[in-house]
Amino acid sequence: MKLLKLVPDNTNIGFVAVRKWAFALTALLTVLAVGATAHKGLNLGVDFVGGLMIEAKFPQAVETDKVRATIGTLGVGESSLQQFGDPKTVQIRLPLPDQGGAGAANAVVEKTRQAMVAQFPGVTFSRYDTVSGKVSGELIQNGVLAVVLAILGIAVFSWFRYEWQFGVSTFVAIVHDVLMTLGFFAITQLEFDLNIIAAVLTIVGYSINDKMVIDDRIRENMRKYRKMDMKSLIDLSVNETLPRTVMTSVTILLALGALLLLGGHVLRGFTAAMMLGIIVGTYSSVYVSSSLLISLGLTPQTSELKASKKKGDYAGQAERVGPRETSRDNGAKP
Amino acid sequence: MLNFSRWAVFAIILPLAIGVLCAIPSFLPDATVAHLPRFMQTRVNLGLDLSGGSHLLLEASTQDVAKQRLTNMEEQVRTELRRGDPRIAIGDISSRDGKLSFMVREPAQVDAAVERIRPLTQGAGLTGQRDFNVEVVNSSTIVITPTDAGIKSAVKSAMEVATEVIRKRIDEMGTREPTIQQQGNNRIVVQVPGLQDPKALKDLLGQTAKLEFKLVDTTANPSEVAQGRAPVGSEVLKYPNNPSGVPFIAVKRQVMVSGEDLTDATQGYDQSNQAIVNIRFNSSGGRKFGQVTSQNVNRPFAIILDNQVLSAPNINEPILGGSAQVSGSFTVESANQLAIALRSGKLPVALTVVEERTVGPGLGADSIRAGLIASIVAVVAVAAFMFVSYGRFGMYANLAVAINVAVILGVMGILGATLTLPGIAGFVLTIGTAVDANVLIYERIREERRRGRNVVQSIEHGYKEASRTIFEANVTHAIAGGIMLALGSGPVKGFAIVLLIGIATSVFTAVTFTRMVVANWVRRTRPTDIHI
Numbered sequence: 001m002k003l004l005k006l007v008p009d010n011t012n013i014g015f016v017a018v019r020k021w022a023f024a025l026t027a028l029l030t031v032l033a034v035g036a037t038a039h040k041g042l043n044l045g046v047d048f049v050g051g052l053m054i055e056a057k058f059p060q061a062v063e064t065d066k067v068r069a070t071i072g073t074l075g076v077g078e079s080s081l082q083q084f085g086d087p088k089t090v091q092i093r094l095p096l097p098d099q100g101g102a103g104a105a106n107a108v109v110e111k112t113r114q115a116m117v118a119q120f121p122g123v124t125f126s127r128y129d130t131v132s133g134k135v136s137g138e139l140i141q142n143g144v145l146a147v148v149l150a151i152l153g154i155a156v157f158s159w160f161r162y163e164w165q166f167g168v169s170t171f172v173a174i175v176h177d178v179l180m181t182l183g184f185f186a187i188t189q190l191e192f193d194l195n196i197i198a199a200v201l202t203i204v205g206y207s208i209n210d211k212m213v214i215d216d217r218i219r220e221n222m223r224k225y226r227k228m229d230m231k232s233l234i235d236l237s238v239n240e241t242l243p244r245t246v247m248t249s250v251t252i253l254l255a256l257g258a259l260l261l262l263g264g265h266v267l268r269g270f271t272a273a274m275m276l277g278i279i280v281g282t283y284s285s286v287y288v289s290s291s292l293l294i295s296l297g298l299t300p301q302t303s304e305l306k307a308s309k310k311k312g313d314y315a316g317q318a319e320r321v322g323p324r325e326t327s328r329d330n331g332a333k334p
Numbered sequence: 335m336l337n338f339s340r341w342a343v344f345a346i347i348l349p350l351a352i353g354v355l356c357a358i359p360s361f362l363p364d365a366t367v368a369h370l371p372r373f374m375q376t377r378v379n380l381g382l383d384l385s386g387g388s389h390l391l392l393e394a395s396t397q398d399v400a401k402q403r404l405t406n407m408e409e410q411v412r413t414e415l416r417r418g419d420p421r422i423a424i425g426d427i428s429s430r431d432g433k434l435s436f437m438v439r440e441p442a443q444v445d446a447a448v449e450r451i452r453p454l455t456q457g458a459g460l461t462g463q464r465d466f467n468v469e470v471v472n473s474s475t476i477v478i479t480p481t482d483a484g485i486k487s488a489v490k491s492a493m494e495v496a497t498e499v500i501r502k503r504i505d506e507m508g509t510r511e512p513t514i515q516q517q518g519n520n521r522i523v524v525q526v527p528g529l530q531d532p533k534a535l536k537d538l539l540g541q542t543a544k545l546e547f548k549l550v551d552t553t554a555n556p557s558e559v560a561q562g563r564a565p566v567g568s569e570v571l572k573y574p575n576n577p578s579g580v581p582f583i584a585v586k587r588q589v590m591v592s593g594e595d596l597t598d599a600t601q602g603y604d605q606s607n608q609a610i611v612n613i614r615f616n617s618s619g620g621r622k623f624g625q626v627t628s629q630n631v632n633r634p635f636a637i638i639l640d641n642q643v644l645s646a647p648n649i650n651e652p653i654l655g656g657s658a659q660v661s662g663s664f665t666v667e668s669a670n671q672l673a674i675a676l677r678s679g680k681l682p683v684a685l686t687v688v689e690e691r692t693v694g695p696g697l698g699a700d701s702i703r704a705g706l707i708a709s710i711v712a713v714v715a716v717a718a719f720m721f722v723s724y725g726r727f728g729m730y731a732n733l734a735v736a737i738n739v740a741v742i743l744g745v746m747g748i749l750g751a752t753l754t755l756p757g758i759a760g761f762v763l764t765i766g767t768a769v770d771a772n773v774l775i776y777e778r779i780r781e782e783r784r785r786g787r788n789v790v791q792s793i794e795h796g797y798k799e800a801s802r803t804i805f806e807a808n809v810t811h812a813i814a815g816g817i818m819l820a821l822g823s824g825p826v827k828g829f830a831i832v833l834l835i836g837i838a839t840s841v842f843t844a845v846t847f848t849r850m851v852v853a854n855w856v857r858r859t860r861p862t863d864i865h866i
Binding site for chain 1: 391393536687689690697715716719722723755763773774815826830833
C-alpha cells in the first residue's frame with residue numbers, strides 16, 4: 001500500500017521571500033477585522049450583556065417575523081431573534097426587566113411562554129438562561145482577563161525559554177489570531193458567549209503549539225548551521241516542519257468538521273470559531289511569526305550569545321548538538 | 335531505547351490499565367454500577383447542558399446582613415441599658431451610614447454605659463477580634479461602628495446557614511442529586527439535574543420564610559394606612575389579598591409568635607376545602623400563642639411571611655395546644671411550598687437569583703446524541719487518515735488515541751469531574767493534539783530515514799527529537815489550560831478540565847506508550863526498512 005503524503009519530501013518553498021507581501025496582507029486583514037469589530041460590534045450573548053434567552057423549538061419551520069410580532073405585543077422590551085440554520089429552532093433574547101428582581105424575570109419568561117404556546121401550538125422550550133447585569137459584567141471581565149493572561153503567560157514563557165524575539169513574534173501572531181477571530185464573529189454576527197471564550201483560548205493554545213514546533217526547529221537549526229543566512233535558515237525550518245504542520249491541521253480540521261456538521265446547533269459557533277482559528281493560526285505560524293524573527297533581528301549569533309552567557313543552563317544541549325553537527329553537515333539541504 | 339525493562343513495561347501498562355478500568359463504569363447502566371464496590375463507581379458526571387436541568391446562582395446582599403446586625407445591636411443596647419442596674423437612660427438613637435449612635439442622658443453615666451456595651455461587641459471567634467468598635471464623641475454620644483472583620487464573619491456564618499437551609503429545602507422537594515455549593519463570599523450555586531419546573535425551585539429558594547404573627551392595629555385610620563402611615567407602635571405592611579381592596583394593613587410592631595418556635599409545617603385543607611398550611615409550635619411557642627389569643631378574642635391577627643401579610647383572620651377562640659393554621663389563598667402547590675420553606679427554617683438573609691440556566695431534558699439528550707455521533711465520526715475520520723498516512727505506525731497512534739480517550743474518561747471519573755458540552759469539544763481537540771504528537775514523531779522518523787539513517791537509529795532519533803518539541807508545546811498549552819481553569823467559570827472550566835487532563839494523558843500515551851509498542855515490534859521483527 002502506498003502511504004499518503006500530503007506534502008512531498010524536501011519541499012523548498014520560499015516563505016520568507018514573500019514576507020513583505022504577507023505582512024501587508026496580514027496587516028490589512030487585521031485592520032479589516034478590527035474595523036469590523038468596532039463598526040458592527042459583536043453579537044454578545046446574554047452571558048455578557050445580561051438578559052433573558054429562551055430557545056424555542058417549533059414543530060415545523062416558522063417565520064421569525066411572526067415570532068417577533070407575537071413577542072412585540074407583550075411589552076417585555078425589544079426582542080432579538082436568531083435562527084440556527086435549522087428553521088425550527090429560534091433563539092429569543094430579551095432584556096432583563098429593570099426592576100422586580102428574580103420574580104420579574106420569571107414573569108417575563110412565563111408571559112412569553114404562554115403567548116408563544118397560544119400562537120404556535122406544539123412549541124417547546126428547550127433552554128432558557130437568565131443572567132443579571134452584575135454577573136454578566138463579571139463574566140466578561142473574567143473572560144477577557146483569561147484570554148489576555150493566557151497570551152501574556154505564553155509570550156513570557158517563550159521569552160524566557162528562547163530569545164526575546166521568539167516571545168515578541170509569538171505574541172504578535174497570537175494577538176493577530178485572536179483579532180481575526182473577533183473579526184469573524186463581528187462579520188458573521190454569530191453569538192459571542194462564554195463558550196466562544198473557551199474557543200478563543202483553544203485557538204491560542206493550538207496556535208502556540210504550532211509556533212512552538214516551528215520555533216523549536218528554528219532554534220535547533222540555528223545551532224546546527226551557524227553560518228547559514230537567517231532567511232534560508234527560516235525557510236529550511238518551515239519547510240522541514242511543513243509536512244507535520246499540514247498533517248496536523250488537516251487532522252484537527254477533519255475532527256472539527258465532523259463536530260461542525262453533526263455536533264448540533266449548540267456547538268456550532270464554538271466549532272466554527274475553532275476551525276477558523278486553526279486556519280488563521282497555521283497561516284500566522286508559517287507566514288507571520290517565523291518571518292517576523294528576521295525583522296526583529298534574530299541571527300544565529302544571538303542564540304550563541306545567550307547560550308554562552310548562561311552556560312550552565314545550556315550545557316546539556318550544547319553537548320548533544322555538537323557531534324550531530326559534524327555528522328550531518330553533508331546532509332544539509334541547499 | 336528499544337530495551338524496555340520488565341519494570342518499565344509494567345510501569346507503563348499499569349496506570350493505563352487502571353485508567354481504562356475506571357472508564358468502564360461510565361458506560362454501564364445505573365443499576366449495574368450501583369452493584370459495584372464503591373471504589374469502582376468512578377463515573378463521569380454529565381453537566382447540566384448534557385443531562386438537562388437547572389443551574390442557579392444566588393446572591394446574598396452583604397449590605398442587608400450588615401444592616402440586620404445593626405438593628406439587632408440596637409435592640410441589644412436598649413435592653414442591656416434598660417434592664418441593667420442602675421438603669422441608664424438613652425435618647426436620640428439612630429442607625430445611619432452603617433453606624434449606630436445614641437446619647438446618654440446623664441453624662442456621668444457615659445463610662446458605665448460603655449462598660450456595659452463592651453461585652454456585646456466582642457466577637458465570638460478565637461482571634462478575639464472585635465465585631466464592633468465603641469467610641470465616645472462629644473462627651474455624651476456613643477457611636478458603635480461595625481468592624482470589617484465582624485461583618486465578614488457575620489456574612490460567612492449567614493451564608494453557611496443559608497446553604498444548609500437551601501439544602502434542606504431542595505431535599506424536601508425530592509429532587510435527585512442536587513449540587514449546592516458556596517461560591518465566593520456571598521454566592522451559592524445550586525444545580526439540580528433533570529428538573530421539570532425550575533420556577534417552583536426559584537420561588538422556593540427566593541423565599542426567606544420569616545414567619546410572624548402580629549396583632550392587627552384596628553385603631554388605624556384606613557385612609558392613612560393607604561398612604562403608608564400608621565399609628566405609633568404599629569407599621570404598615572403589604573397585604574395583596576386584603577378583602578377590603580386596599581393592599582395594605584397596619585399591624586402592631588410587637589411579634590406575638592415567630593417562626594423560630596415552629597417545629598413542623600404540613601400542607602392541609604380547611605373546612606371549605608381550601609389549601610392551608612398546618613403548623614405546630616414548640617411548648618414555649620404554643621404557650622405564647624395560647625396566651626395572646628386568649629387575651630385577644632374577636633380581634634384579627636395577621637399572619638406575616640417575609641414582611642407581607644398572607645391573611646388576617648379573626649381570633650374566634652383561644653388557640654391552645656400549640657398548633658395553628660395558616661391560610662391565605664393558597665393553591666395546593668404554593669401551600670406545599672410554603673410548608674417546605676417553613677419546615678426547613680428561615681433564611682438568615684434574602685437571596686436573589688443572579689444567573690439561571692435551564693436546559694430541557696430533550697435538548698440535553700439531543701446534544702449528547704449529536705455530540706456522540708460527531709465524536710465517533712471525528713474519531714473514525716482521524717483514524718482512517720492516520721492509517722493511510724503512516725500505515726502500521728498510524729495504527730499504533732490510533733491505538734494510543736483510543737486508550738487516551740478511555741484514560742481521560744477514567745481520570746475524570748476518579749476526580750469526579752463533570753463532562754459538559756464544551757468538554758466534548760475539548761475531547762475532540764485533545765484527540766487532535768494527541769495525534770499531533772504522533773505526527774511530529776513520525777515525520778521526524780521519515781526525515782531521519784531520508785537522511786540515510788538505519789531503521790533503529792531513525793526511530794530512536796525521531797522519538798528523542800520530537801519528544802522535546804512535544805514537551806515544549808504541551809507546557810505552553812498547559813499554561814493556557816491552567817489559566818482557563820483558574821479564571822473561567824462554567825463552560826470555560828469544563829473545557830479546561832478536559833484539556834488539562836488530556837494534555838497529561840496524551841503525552842504519556844502518544845509518546846511513551848507508542849514508543850514501547852514500536853520498540854516491541856522492532857525487536858520482534860528486526861525490520862531492515864520501515865513503511866512510514
